[in-house]
Each structure stands twice: as C-alpha cells, then as structure tokens.
Amino acid sequence: MAESVSLVAQERKDHGTRAARRLRRQGQVPAVVYGHKEATVSITVPGDELAKAIRHGVRIIELKQNGATQTALIKDLQWDPLGHDILHVDFTRIAADERVELPVRIELRGIAPGIAAGGVLVQPLHELTVECLATAIPDSIRVNISNLQLDAAIHVRELTLPPGVVVKGDPEAIVVQVQPIAAEPEAAGAPTESAEPEVIGRKEKEGEEGE
Numbered sequence: 001m002a003e004s005v006s007l008v009a010q011e012r013k014d015h016g017t018r019a020a021r022r023l024r025r026q027g028q029v030p031a032v033v034y035g036h037k038e039a040t041v042s043i044t045v046p047g048d049e050l051a052k053a054i055r056h057g058v059r060i061i062e063l064k065q066n067g068a069t070q071t072a073l074i075k076d077l078q079w080d081p082l083g084h085d086i087l088h089v090d091f092t093r094i095a096a097d098e099r100v101e102l103p104v105r106i107e108l109r110g111i112a113p114g115i116a117a118g119g120v121l122v123q124p125l126h127e128l129t130v131e132c133l134a135t136a137i138p139d140s141i142r143v144n145i146s147n148l149q150l151d152a153a154i155h156v157r158e159l160t161l162p163p164g165v166v167v168k169g170d171p172e173a174i175v176v177q178v179q180p181i182a183a184e185p186e187a188a189g190a191p192t193e194s195a196e197p198e199v200i201g202r203k204e205k206e207g208e209e210g211e
Helices: 017-025 047-055 202-210
Strands: 004-008 028-035 038-046 060-065 068-079 086-093 099-109 119-122 127-133 141-144 153-155 174-180
Touching (some): 004 047, 017 086, 028 047, 028 068, 038 060, 047 086, 068 099, 099 174
Parallel strands (some): 028 086
Antiparallel strands (some): 060 068, 068 086, 099 127, 153 174
C-alpha cells in the first residue's frame, strides 16, 4: 500500500506568476489545500522533498503547519513542459476512514506465451480509476499475463484486486491482449502492358484534318 510522508507547509501570501517563480527559485512549490468543507488555503511545500515522495509513489502527505498536522491526498500536479519540475500541486484533505477515488497504474507481471506463438502484446489501459480507503491506496494494480495466449485478452472484470479496492468504469474494458502480428502486404507485381491510353481530343483533331 502507498506510504505517507510529512512535509512542512508554510502559508503563501503572494500570488501570481512572478511570485510563484520566486518561490520555486527558493526551492518551494506553490500549493493549495481544500476539502472537508473547510476553506481553501494557499501554502508552499519543499520542492525537493515533494519530488522525492512522488518518485517513490507516495500519494498521502502529512502537512505540518503552525504546530498542527492535516492528512492530505495529492490530487493534481502541474509540471513544466519538459516534465522535470513541479510547478504547482493541489492537496485535498482526507480522513483515515474516508474512501477516495483516484487513478492507479497497471503493472504487468510475467511473460505472455502468446508472444512466442507469433503475437504482439497490446495494452490499451495503463491505469485504472479505483475507489478505496485513503489508508489503503495500492501502489499499483498487478496483472499476471503468464497464461495469456494468442488471441486472448484480460478484461477489467477478471482482475484480482486488493481487499477493499473497487475499479470504477467499464468491467468489459480490455486491459491487455495478445494479437497476431499483421501479415506483410504482398509486393506489387510487375506492371502489365496496357493498351495505349486514349488521348482526349485526338478524334476531334483527326476529324478536323479529314474535312
């Protein structure tokens, strides 16, 4: 299950693009905290510590501010165009006994025998939206493909899920399948001789000469 980490949050008074850039230069990431019918609060959190937590798959953050601690879920991240730096983060307050809905990545395990039989592995879904307790968010949904044969597929309804985890969406959706490799198109044959194409206007011209 996903772990949680603690981050020291500071109140953010300045807003706008220039203020956000200045905060990021200081190693802080602008953020907001909302939910549980409480006011939305603008804060900053340490950029390096947040990035490290995200790299380790952490979804729950214990935000410490002014001697108080509140548990929050990383709801949304805004990255720079190159995907290197975090520009902004949204936190939503949660309780330990609260059920949350969020995307979880799919992790394939094993080697599909259908590949050796001449197929290619196709994975239409790379993550699933699930509902579960905030304290029981899975790191990933593991899918065993060790028995996946040629022309076979694994659907959402066939997945083995951790206790208390429910997948939202179409149960008939295909998670992964092995499809036959498309046959190479036949090479075009040599061009065949054809009758001389009719030249538009030739008959009219010949007729004119005969007059």
